[in-house]
Amino acid sequence: DTAVSQTPKYLVTQMGNDKSIKCEQNLGHDTMYWYKQDSKKFLKIMFSYNNKELIINETVPNRFSPKSPDKAHLNLHINSLELGDSAVYFCASSPTTSGNTDTQYFGPGTRLTVL
């Protein structure tokens, strides 16, 4: 009964490849997020979707494209992977109460290594 799940947990790939990370939440939340945690452990938001609509799009290379087929899923596709993309990527979800988002619940992370 995992609340926020991500696949795969580890992803090792060559520079220039295209890869996807999947995220699913069974909490009934309507907002989902992607974060990047770099080697210094700093968590930085990349994207957020509310009811399948993109609401946050930080300064992220357009090689990164999120896709939300429904409000329980948010996938992250990365084209032409670069060495600097190596990091841990976290998915999160939150309910929306009174028109504002609230506490975010995180998945276990996907460690991406680009060789």
Added chain:
Amino acid sequence: EDQVTQSPEALRLQEGESSSLNCSYTVSGLRGLFWYRQDPGKGPEFLFTLYSAGEEKEKERLKATLTKKESFLHITAPKPEDSATYLCAVQTTDSWGKFQFGAGTQVVVTP
């Protein structure tokens, strides 16, 4: 520009030695301040949400407090299982859903 600063970066405690972690923030308008715990190789685990100055929340050996400029996470009589990185995040009134995280405080509790 909004800023979230956590101190210290790292903290080594003996079991039973109480201490406090600090999260200071400079934001346009605070909607909420959140504390998370992160164990190595895992995702952040939610601990507390604080919304207004003067608010306090407690859970086992942890107590979080909030003022208009900073939040403290007090760890009372810590045990080795309290070893983790503690993260704080702020959500502002003009950034719908966006959390800004601090860099975290790594806590090690030795027996």
